Amino acid sequence: MRCKPIPSFTFRVAGESGEGVISAGEIATLAISDIGFNVFTFESYPAEIKGGHCWYQVRASNEEVLSAGSAVDVLCAFNQEGIDKHLGTVRPGGVLIYDPGQVKEVPEKPDLTVYEIDFDRLVKEKVGSPKSKNVFAVACFAALYDLPADSLKKTVRKKFKGKNPKILDKNDEAVDAAYAYIASIPRQHEDTLQVQGEDDDRVLINGNDAIALGALVSGVEFFAGYPITPASSILEALAQEMPKFGNTIIQAEDEIAAISMCVGASYAGKKAMTATSGPGLSLMQEMFGHASTLELPLVVVDAMRGGPSTGLPTKPEQSDLNQMVYGSHGEASRIVIAPAGVRDCFFQTIWAFNLAERYQVPVVLATDHALANRRENLVLPSLGETPVESRLFASEEDRAEDYKRYKFTDTGVSPQAIPGMKGGMHVAEGLEHNEKGDPTYTGENHTAMMAKRMGKIADAWKYPMALEAFGDENPDVLVVTWGSSKGPVKEAVQHMVSEGKSVGYLVPKILNPLPREGFLDKIAAAKEVVVVEMNYTGQLEGLLRKEHARDYHRLNKVHGTPVSWLEVLEKLEEIEAGVPKKEVHA
Amino acid sequence: MSEATTTPALKPKDYKGRLPPVWCPGCGDFGVLAAMQRALAELAIAPEDTVFISGIGCSSRFPHFMNAYGFHSCHGRALPVAVGAKLAQPERTVITVGGDGDGMAIGGGHFLHAARRNPDITYVMMDNEIYGLTKGQASPTSELGLKTKSTPFSNEETSSDTPLNPLALAIMAGATFVARGYSGKMKELVELTKQAIEHEGYAFLQVISPCVTFHDIYERARAQQKELVPEHDPSDKVAAITAAMGEPFITGVFYQEQRTTLEGAQANLVKSAEAGLDRGMAATAAAIRAEAGLQ
Numbered sequence: 001m002r003c004k005p006i007p008s009f010t011f012r013v014a015g016e017s018g019e020g021v022i023s024a025g026e027i028a029t030l031a032i033s034d035i036g037f038n039v040f041t042f043e044s045y046p047a048e049i050k051g052g053h054c055w056y057q058v059r060a061s062n063e064e065v066l067s068a069g070s071a072v073d074v075l076c077a078f079n080q081e082g083i084d085k086h087l088g089t090v091r092p093g094g095v096l097i098y099d100p101g102q103v104k105e106v107p108e109k110p111d112l113t114v115y116e117i118d119f120d121r122l123v124k125e126k127v128g129s130p131k132s133k134n135v136f137a138v139a140c141f142a143a144l145y146d147l148p149a150d151s152l153k154k155t156v157r158k159k160f161k162g163k164n165p166k167i168l169d170k171n172d173e174a175v176d177a178a179y180a181y182i183a184s185i186p187r188q189h190e191d192t193l194q195v196q197g198e199d200d201d202r203v204l205i206n207g208n209d210a211i212a213l214g215a216l217v218s219g220v221e222f223f224a225g226y227p228i229t230p231a232s233s234i235l236e237a238l239a240q241e242m243p244k245f246g247n248t249i250i251q252a253e254d255e256i257a258a259i260s261m262c263v264g265a266s267y268a269g270k271k272a273m274t275a276t277s278g279p280g281l282s283l284m285q286e287m288f289g290h291a292s293t294l295e296l297p298l299v300v301v302d303a304m305r306g307g308p309s310t311g312l313p314t315k316p317e318q319s320d321l322n323q324m325v326y327g328s329h330g331e332a333s334r335i336v337i338a339p340a341g342v343r344d345c346f347f348q349t350i351w352a353f354n355l356a357e358r359y360q361v362p363v364v365l366a367t368d369h370a371l372a373n374r375r376e377n378l379v380l381p382s383l384g385e386t387p388v389e390s391r392l393f394a395s396e397e398d399r400a401e402d403y404k405r406y407k408f409t410d411t412g413v414s415p416q417a418i419p420g421m422k423g424g425m426h427v428a429e430g431l432e433h434n435e436k437g438d439p440t441y442t443g444e445n446h447t448a449m450m451a452k453r454m455g456k457i458a459d460a461w462k463y464p465m466a467l468e469a470f471g472d473e474n475p476d477v478l479v480v481t482w483g484s485s486k487g488p489v490k491e492a493v494q495h496m497v498s499e500g501k502s503v504g505y506l507v508p509k510i511l512n513p514l515p516r517e518g519f520l521d522k523i524a525a526a527k528e529v530v531v532v533e534m535n536y537t538g539q540l541e542g543l544l545r546k547e548h549a550r551d552y553h554r555l556n557k558v559h560g561t562p563v564s565w566l567e568v569l570e571k572l573e574e575i576e577a578g579v580p581k582k583e584v585h586a
Numbered sequence: 587m588s589e590a591t592t593t594p595a596l597k598p599k600d601y602k603g604r605l606p607p608v609w610c611p612g613c614g615d616f617g618v619l620a621a622m623q624r625a626l627a628e629l630a631i632a633p634e635d636t637v638f639i640s641g642i643g644c645s646s647r648f649p650h651f652m653n654a655y656g657f658h659s660c661h662g663r664a665l666p667v668a669v670g671a672k673l674a675q676p677e678r679t680v681i682t683v684g685g686d687g688d689g690m691a692i693g694g695g696h697f698l699h700a701a702r703r704n705p706d707i708t709y710v711m712m713d714n715e716i717y718g719l720t721k722g723q724a725s726p727t728s729e730l731g732l733k734t735k736s737t738p739f740s741n742e743e744t745s746s747d748t749p750l751n752p753l754a755l756a757i758m759a760g761a762t763f764v765a766r767g768y769s770g771k772m773k774e775l776v777e778l779t780k781q782a783i784e785h786e787g788y789a790f791l792q793v794i795s796p797c798v799t800f801h802d803i804y805e806r807a808r809a810q811q812k813e814l815v816p817e818h819d820p821s822d823k824v825a826a827i828t829a830a831m832g833e834p835f836i837t838g839v840f841y842q843e844q845r846t847t848l849e850g851a852q853a854n855l856v857k858s859a860e861a862g863l864d865r866g867m868a869a870t871a872a873a874i875r876a877e878a879g880l881q
């Protein structure tokens with residue numbers, strides 16, 4: 001049979017959680033990454049630990065992979081639910097691999113190639129270790145798509161590094177058994193995956209790892225956190241890595257304590273960070289505003305999940321923007337930054353620290369469940385032009401006489417004295433205070449202090465990575481989106497541009513304060529603007545409307561899954577066709 | 587960053603803050619402030635090496651009346667702020683101050699967790715059994731049935747709010763130094779304050795500090811206050827809890843033990859972790875930093 005190489009490819013594995021579905025997906029991802037493809041993963045698992053349906057997919061291409069895509073090339077179903085829930089997403093001409101021992105019925109589907117492989121029985125017979133089912137299943141897929149067996153073995157050994165050597169040998173046996181089995185059955189499909197290149201120095205990491213790595217590169221000195229999905233992996237990664245640098249990490253008794261500890265550490269001069277999700281950010285709001293008033297640098301990660309309340313703990317959403325921008329009582333100045341991809345998570349984390357330090361202000365770093373967990377294989381980042389900044393501490397001269405912690409300066413930023421510094425004694429004061437930090441309730445002082453705290457961040461959007469633009473520079477249709485929704489937007493816009501349409505997009509990485517040049521001015525000038533985001537009320541659109549009143553199209557989705565590029569495409573075609581503006585909840 | 591110094595003979599007045607106390611004349615907190623200034627002078631801890639961290643309440647205004655570094659935090663949050671500040675700068679003397687409402691109601695969760703972690707900080711709770719700053723509502727240490735502005739119909743039949751026992755709670759939560767003083771007994775209070783600060787580990791000092799304006803308990807305190815019996819053995823945890831659950835105005839050191847501190851444990855952890863710098867994400871981060879010329 002003729003083999004046909006394919007440029008972009010999606011493999012999905014589905015079954016009962018606890019059965020090795022996720023680890024099978026991870027092995028497949030590594031294997032495809034190790035033969036030189038770019039990868040983009042998506043996983044879905046229930047909020048419960050045992051039981052419930054879960055699935056994992058990897059989309060691969062030799063070009064940049066922008067989103068989870070829309071159709072599956074190969075579905076590997078471990079049980080009936082895996083077929084019932086996912087067969088519909090398999091593209092015409094796609095492949096289904098399933099375990100007949102766990103499946104009663106495969107619905108009719110035209111143009112579908114089916115491989116019935118009795119994983120459980122074969123693993124037991126040929127390998128004698130039921131635990132190797134995930135490796136065996138992936139190896140069947142790999143054999144069907146012509147991945148070199150040796151490369152797969154290397155991948156599997158890498159994945160299980162440090163495990164008992166007996167287990168590693170069993171895995172090798174499982175790979176051999178799977179390849180032998182596949183060789184013994186007739187091939188029914190044409191597609192193949194060609195090796196793109198040898199191992200390069202790429203690392204396969206997810207968004208949360210990239211944030212943790214960015215924090216380490218920024219020189220984070222203090223971290224306090226409280227476990228919550230999908231932010232916990234940042235706490236866990238830093239718990240492993242920060243002590244190696246002599247730094248402190250602590251699991252607090254709740255989010256209020258976590259942020260309070262960070263604020264205490266920042267008061268004592270340390271670069272501090274905490275990470276949480278929406279419910280935790282709600283709890284942190286009082287202390288967040290306090291840090292803002294005390295003009296203390298701090299980075300707070302909000303890995304968003306479906307809300308409100310406990311909501312959808314294991315699903316993505318972008319519905320915390322309002323609380324990031326407006327949360328806490330009074331009007332507390334803050335910066336909000338939202339990376340739009342895994343690599344971006346690394347760099348924007350460094351910028352979050354830089355801006356926190358530079359302006360002595362708390363920064364929220366927004367990510368979401370999809371970005372937190374999705375893996376991409378990155379070439380190891382190099383800082384290049386990106387600096388690592390530190391705050392302005394009070395010099396001996398600043399402290400020589402009459403030191404003022406909240407001194408009015410041209411920049412609005414005042415040199416900070418920390419305990420131990422002679423002449424720098426002051427009270428970090430949450431009551432409105434004068435330049436020295438003494439409680440002061442006059443109207444004039446309050447006006448001046450509000451202007452200081454608000455004014456100092458007005459130009460914060462002027463950093464090199466604050467904005468991403470693509471497509472026509474002055475397009476007829478301008479798409480605006482943020483965070484992880486960038487991927488599907490880019491895919492749709494690329495498609496439109498390739499068809500000669502006047503379309504472009506802008507993705508602000510800083511959401512407070514919003515970039516003025518190159519962003520708000522473009523929004524004012526564009527003929528049609530559509531805002532794409534995973535929330536119900538159009539929160540970014542609300543911010544834009546406040547800055548620039550005009551008509552906006554909206555694409556909003558609250559479905560527990562990312563916006564798909566086809567949904568964006570459909571919306572863009574609608575706008576082109578002149579359909580009147582209305583809210584669309586995809 | 588540290589400029590630790592040995593300071594020539596300091597006097598209590600060297601610890602006086604720039605701002606005059608805003609407390610009502612006769613407020614018990616004056617006594618606590620005077621005792622603190624004397625204790626620090628006797629211990630000769632340099633003002634710039636000392637940090638006072640408070641929550642919100644009359645008593646939480648304390649940092650402004652000291653010549654030292656200060657942090658006036660949010661209601662109930664002084665302890666976690668102090669834990670962060672201490673971990674950041676283990677060489678500083680960190681003292682948390684505040685009221686009974688601040689520490690036992692809104693900050694009640696932190697009260698237990700600070701104690702069990704054993705950071706080397708001191709926590710002085712000025713207990714007036716009432717909310718002073720908000721003008722006289724019931725507190726978690728108010729006696730059962732106390733009639734206040736927020737509990738106008740309260741008596742022993744219409745209330746079931748048993749007061750919390752800060753001393754017993756602190757001992758059970760793992761505090762390694764637990765004592766009670768009285769703002770009206772200066773000499774003893776200075777001694778207790780000194781011992782609390784000198785204790786290596788988490789020291790909790792409850793001070794009976796009456797509010798003359800909203801709940802004057804001076805008469806009761808004066809009448810009932812006495813010292814722990816000399817035979818009391820502060821290393822005996824059960825005896826300490828029993829004494830703590832006894833009469834309310836007994837003063838002295840109820841409990842003391844030595845245990846690894848939070849900062850000590852962190853330092854040990856760092857020592858054992860540093861070897862792993864060539865592995866994992868830390869190695870990647872170190873490589874990126876080195877390539878960019880960062881230390």
Ligand SMILES: Cc1ncc(C[n+]2csc(CCOP(=O)(O)OP(=O)(O)O)c2C)c(N)n1
Pocket residue numbers: 642643644645646661684685686687688689712714716717718719720725
């Ligand atoms: C979040 C929050 N809730 C309520 C208040 C109002 N408040 C200020 S002080 C206080 C109680 C103070 O009582 P206590 O801690 O015993 O201190 P005291 O004034 O008696 O010294 C309250 C309820 C506040 N500042 N913040």
Ligand code: SF4
Pocket residue numbers: 608609610612613614615644645714718719796797798799800
């Ligand atoms: S109200 Fe009570 S606690 Fe507050 S200052 Fe006056 S006497 Fe002291």
Ligand SMILES: [Mg+2]
Pocket residue numbers: 643685686687712713714715716717718725
């Ligand atoms: Mg009180």
